[in-house]
Amino acid sequence: MVWKCEKCNREWYYPIEKCIFCGSNLNSIPVTAFTVKGITEIFVPSVEHDSVPYYVLLLEDDRGNLHIKKSFEKYNIGDLIESGSSKEEQLKTIGVVGTGIMGKGITQFFAQAGYSVIIYSRTEDGASKAIKEIEKSLLKITNPQEKENTSDRIEPTIDMSKLADADLIIESVIEDINIKKQLFKELSAVCPQNTIFTTNTSSLSITELSKSVSNPGRFVGMHFFNPVSKMHLAEVVYGTDTSEQTVEYVTDLLKKLGKTPIRVKDSPGFIVNRIVMPLINEAAFLYQEGVNSTDIDTAIKLGLNHPMGPLALADLIGLDTCVSIMSTLNEKFDDEKYVPSPIFYKMIGEGHLGKKTGKGFYEYKN
Numbered sequence: 297m298v299w300k301c302e303k304c305n306r307e308w309y310y311p312i313e314k315c316i317f318c319g320s321n322l323n324s325i326p327v328t329a330f331t332v333k334g335i336t337e338i339f340v341p342s343v344e345h346d347s348v349p350y351y352v353l354l355l356e357d358d359r360g361n362l363h364i365k366k367s368f369e370k371y372n373i374g375d376l377i378e379s380g381s382s383k384e385e386q387l388k389t390i391g392v393v394g395t396g397i398m399g400k401g402i403t404q405f406f407a408q409a410g411y412s413v414i415i416y417s418r419t420e421d422g423a424s425k426a427i428k429e430i431e432k433s434l435l436k437i438t439n440p441q442e443k444e445n446t447s448d449r450i451e452p453t454i455d456m457s458k459l460a461d462a463d464l465i466i467e468s469v470i471e472d473i474n475i476k477k478q479l480f481k482e483l484s485a486v487c488p489q490n491t492i493f494t495t496n497t498s499s500l501s502i503t504e505l506s507k508s509v510s511n512p513g514r515f516v517g518m519h520f521f522n523p524v525s526k527m528h529l530a531e532v533v534y535g536t537d538t539s540e541q542t543v544e545y546v547t548d549l550l551k552k553l554g555k556t557p558i559r560v561k562d563s564p565g566f567i568v569n570r571i572v573m574p575l576i577n578e579a580a581f582l583y584q585e586g587v588n589s590t591d592i593d594t595a596i597k598l599g600l601n602h603p604m605g606p607l608a609l610a611d612l613i614g615l616d617t618c619v620s621i622m623s624t625l626n627e628k629f630d631d632e633k634y635v636p637s638p639i640f641y642k643m644i645g646e647g648h649l650g651k652k653t654g655k656g657f658y659e660y661k662n
Contacts, residue, residue, distance in 0.1 A: 298325045298359060307361070308554070321439045330355040330363065330377040366544055387549065388412060391462030393479065395426035397614070397652055398496055399468040401524035404430050407449040408442075408525070409553055414451045414458055423452035457486050464549075466518060468496040471620040473504065480508035480515075492542060494518035498569050498617065499624040502562040503535035513539035516546050519566060522612055530555045535562045564628035569621050572609070573634065576618060579606035580637035589657045607657040611650035615640050 299308045303320035315322060334354030353371060355363040371377070389412045392403045403415045403426070417423040430450065437443040451458075459465060465483060469475060480493060487493075493515045495505055506515035517533025530550045534543050543559065550557040560566045565573065579592050593605020610618050619636045626634035643649075643656065650656030 298357075298361070299323070300325050307359070321442070323439075323442070325359075329358045332371045332373055332375040332377065333362070335371060335373060365548060368541060368544070387463045389414065389462045389464075391416065391459040391465040392468065393459070393465065393483070394468035394496075395422045396468065396470075397522060398520065398524065400426050400430050400433075401522060402466055402468060402496065402520060403450060404433060404446070405520075405524045405553075407446045410449070412449050412451070414453055414462055416453055416456060416459055418454060420454055423454055427452050456482060459483065460486050460488060460491075462487070462491065464492040464494065466494050466496060471498060471500065471617055471624075473500045476500065476505055477508040480505060484509040490514070492516070492545065494546060496520055499565045499621045501535070501564070502533045503537065506535050506537055512537040514542050516542050517560070517562070517566070518546055518550070519568075521568070528554070528556045529568070530557045531560045531566050531568065532557045533560045533562055533566055565621060565625050570625065572606075573618065573622050573625060576606045576610045576613075577622060577633070577635075577637055580610070580639050583607060583657065584637055584639040611656035611658055611660075614650045614652055615644055615656055616649050619644065 299322040300306070301315040301318065301320050301322055304315060304318045306315060306317055307325075308322070314320065332353055333356050336352040337349050338352065339349050351367045351370065353365045353367055355365055355377065357363060390403075390406045392399050392406075392413055392415045395415065395417045399415065403413050407413045415423070415426060417426060427450065431447060434443050434446055437446070453459075465487065467476060467479060467483075469479060476495065476497065480495075483493065489511060491514070493506075493509055495502070495515075495517055496519055497505070497517060498519065502515065502517045506512035509515055512535070515535065516538050517531065517535075519531035519533060521527035521529055532543060532547050532550070547557045547559070558567070564570065575596075579596070582592050583589055589605075589607045593607050596602050596605045604612070619640050622634050622636045625631070626636075647653060648655040651660050654660050
């Protein structure tokens, strides 16, 4: 998919709200065909590519733009790869399980990228609230037709069997391994054998979760960051049984959507949360000792050049989610640096979970 400015004709490979050069609206233009311009055949296996040979293709799309793509299919120079000729191009429908902040953000992101999205909730109220909040977010889109098209691509449901129509499932429910495992058992029972299962977990074991589905080779972590539409990074986390084809498939999909995917071997907290949680936790201890939250965040923003301070980041993530991640890290590594500051439990007990409840280390107008 390519996004083109309707005024100055500049193009992007990822969705943005406005042209950064002239401020005009962007329209999505599907890429329909690619011509193979170059091929590199790889015969050396590695941890990331245990299947050989595989191929790195230099492709030119029908608009003259160049792309690099890895493939397990063999092509010749000059071959035309039409849209729909590969599994990635055939992907039409996404299933999202979970109606929290991340579930709604993932749903809107894929819908804006042109995919049909089925968003599942166990309750009518959860599904209804999710759609209302997504509709509210879509008000930021000034192009009425794009807004309507995006909205029309989203189907809420409380019937899990409808997820059988999805080519790829993204789970984004509460950070509880038992709840997630039970959910994947249910999904495995209703979805076809070729459905790709992904989880947006922040820290839980991909290998352990994959045991809940038949054919765990199709199971992988696809960890987005909040807000989904603006954060370019996505962690692709592979477990012991995750197949190389599944990793490649998800990685290529994320690149197509304008994300920067990084491959991560299954380990507690992956990369980002393993590094950032001790920072957030230490900031919380300082706050508990009486240091002003604004001073803490200003020190980190200006002293380390971070775009957001650790306490504001904790509010954005959700204090309950922070505790869940740190508890997982503490359990797996048995290291005191991951023991959550008592201030987290005090604030959570008072119902202050951060931005999503209107109050955490700061107050918000929701």
